[in-house]
Amino acid sequence: MKIKSIILYICIILVVLAGILFGAYRYFFGGLTQDKAFAEIAANQADRLAVNDETDLENANIVNIAIFGIDSQDSDKGRSDATMILSVDYEHNKIKLSSIARDTLVYIPDKDVTEKFTHAYAYGGAQLAVKTLNTNFNTNITDYVAVNFSEMAEIIDLVGGVEVDLTEAEREQLPDNDSLSVGENITLNGKQAVFYSRIRKIDNDNARTSRQREIMACLFRKARDMSATQYPTLIRECLSLCTTSLDYTEILSFSQILLQKDLKLEQFALPGDSVDAWGGIMSSSGAWCYVYDLREASDALLTFIYESIYTNSDIELPPATVDRSAVN
Incomplete structure (x- = not known):
């Protein structure tokens, strides 16, 4: 008994x-919205994402995740107004953010057209956008996170806003700007930060992607500075606002690097200063776009992400998918 x-x-x-x-x-x-169809493709049909074994550095302890900011209320549709590659670099204890200008002229597979990168997501969602990244920049990305800009504002408000260096020209582009000053470490709420990251009229696409990385970098710093008791709410709320191919075990695994005391955050942009770029009009549509040698861009991007792991490798990149002849 x-x-x-x-x-x-x-x-x-x-x-x-x-x-x-x-x-x-x-x-x-x-609240996690996992794109299981994409995860299935990545696991069993990697060719549909243009994963290339000849340029694969999977033995490096570095994980690359595509991040798409969508200009739609639906994360499955719309154009990718902001595109970054988040590199979780366990090899060098770094988080790296790489921006790709939305107006970059690229070859979009499946549609068999040469157009602005921003259109790839509208044509085929995350699967085609990731495939376009891999095809043109010789990456081997198999995961993504997508968030629309209204949801991004909510995430920013969750951490109490973000601090940016604000000019008068930028301030004038923001909503509810009467109480905003100009200078360093100016706090923006979620709505203002989203407008800030999308400013286009006062400068160029390089400045625009720099503002987007500034927002992301501030979010990372804020997350690292939060107490352990604040993480449950942040995780729960953020996951409910995103669509991703990652499952919860992968998310927990990647988040561990934020606890490293000597973690570094580094940034990179294309075209930026790494390659010569030209603005031009596409012959097919008459739309303005950024044109640069995508083989040179791939080399610069992979050097930033993998450092000596790439530069000491014997990888031979394929010819560029786009060159200057694509514009008038």
């Missing part, structure tokens, strides 16, 4: 623990 009571007691404890774990899972990850 005593043995039966002990067994019953153990079973009750196990049931309670299982309930607690399930409740914790639902609390943290119940």
Whole structure:
């Protein structure tokens, strides 16, 4: 009888623990919108993402994730108004952010057209946008996160806004700007930060992507400075606002690097100063675009992400998918 009571007691404890774990899972990850179809393609049909074994550096302890900011209320549709590659670099203990200008002229596979990169997401969602990245920049990305800009404002408000260096010309482009001053470390709320990241009229696409990286860098710093008791709410709320190919175990694994005390954050942009770029009019549509040698751009991007792992490799990049002859 005593043995039966002990067994019953153990079973009750196990049931309670299982309930607690399930409740914790639902609390943290119940709002996660995982793109399981994309994850299935990445796992079993990598050719549909243009993953190229000849330029693969998968043995490097570096994970690359595409981040798309979508100008639509639906993260499955719309153009990618902001595109970055988030590199979680365990090899060098770094987080790296690489921007690709939205107006970069690229070859869009499946559609078999040469157009602005921003159109790839509208044509085929995350799958075609990632395939376009891999095709043109010789990356081998198999994961992504997408967030529309209205949701991005909510994420920024969750951390209490972001601090940026604000000029008068930028201030004039922002909503509710009467109380804003200009200078360093000016706090913007979510709505203002989204407008800030999308400013186009006062300068160029390089400045625009720089502002976008500035916002992302501030978000990373804010997340690192938060106390452990604040993380549950942040994780739960942020995951509910994103669509991603990652599952919860992968997200937890990647987040561990934020706890490293000597973690560095580095930034890079294309075209930036790495390659010669020209603005021109596409012959096919008459639209303005950025044109640069995408083989040179690939070389600069891979050097930034992988450092000596790439430069010491024997990888031979294929010819550029786009060159200056594509514009008038």
